Amino acid sequence: ELKVEQNPLFLSMQEGKNYTIYCNYSTTSDRLYWYRQDPGKSLESLFVLLSNGAVKQEGRLMASLDTKARLSTLHITAAVHDLSATYFCAVDGTDKLIFGTGTRLQVFP
Amino acid sequence: NAGVMQNPRHLVRRRGQEARLRCSPMKGHSHVYWYRQLPEEGLKFMVYLQKENIIDESGMPKERFSAEFPKEGPSILRIQQVVRGDSAAYFCASSPPAPRETQYFGPGTRLLVL
Numbered sequence: 001e002l003k004v005e006q007n008p009l010f011l012s013m014q015e016g017k018n019y020t021i022y023c024n025y026s027t028t029s030d031r032l033y034w035y036r037q038d039p040g041k042s043l044e045s046l047f048v049l050l051s052n053g054a055v056k057q058e059g060r061l062m063a064s065l066d067t068k069a070r071l072s073t074l075h076i077t078a079a080v081h082d083l084s085a086t087y088f089c090a091v092d093g094t095d096k097l098i099f100g101t102g103t104r105l106q107v108f109p
Numbered sequence: 110n111a112g113v114m115q116n117p118r119h120l121v122r123r124r125g126q127e128a129r130l131r132c133s134p135m136k137g138h139s140h141v142y143w144y145r146q147l148p149e150e151g152l153k154f155m156v157y158l159q160k161e162n163i164i165d166e167s168g169m170p171k172e173r174f175s176a177e178f179p180k181e182g183p184s185i186l187r188i189q190q191v192v193r194g195d196s197a198a199y200f201c202a203s204s205p206p207a208p209r210e211t212q213y214f215g216p217g218t219r220l221l222v223l
Contacts, residue, residue: 099151
């Protein structure tokens with residue numbers, strides 16, 4: 001059974017700092033997604049990573065995928081308050097997405 | 110191009126009543142997925158449908174829950190005889206017909222069972 005773990009579960013960080021969220025998964029998959037969810041809202045697609053070594057960047061967020069290590073990272077550079085949200089990674093489990101537990105990020109001044 | 114639409118956005122039911130959740134996929138999308146999110150948790154897959162077919166229902170509880178995606182009209186997730194534990198946010202996602210395309214999520218229906 002495919003399992004996806006994220007850490008940390010909660011992250012409180014100061015504006016301007018850098019940090020990395022980790023996503024580990026238990027079985028082989030070559031497709032990984034990162035989503036953002038604001039409180040009471042739906043999921044917004046951030047990145048789709050399709051191959052080993054894939055790296056994508058959008059603004060202050062950068063995602064990477066290592067399929068051999070079964071690990072994806074979401075790196076936050078110089079955090080700002082607008083990045084406060086819950087971030088989910090999800091692995092393609094053959095016609096369905098298997099989600100991690102989520103990382104609740106709070107950025108404070 | 111309108112996104113995935115779900116209604117109602119909020120639904121309150123008393124224990125024992127029925128809940129019907131609707132999902133209209135994005136234009137051109139023929140695959141629909143339902144996920145459930147319990148408070149403070151991630152999303153859990155429930156069912157995957159194509160028009161008039163259930164492809165994978167491995168995440169759906171065996172009793173009280175059913176889903177359909179008719180030839181015409183929205184996909185329906187139906188919960189009979191709701192219990193308090195059914196309180197959750199139910200998200201629908203859709204994707205194009207090509208294999209393994211990105212899923213786009215609707216705004217969700219928040220079900221509260223009193």
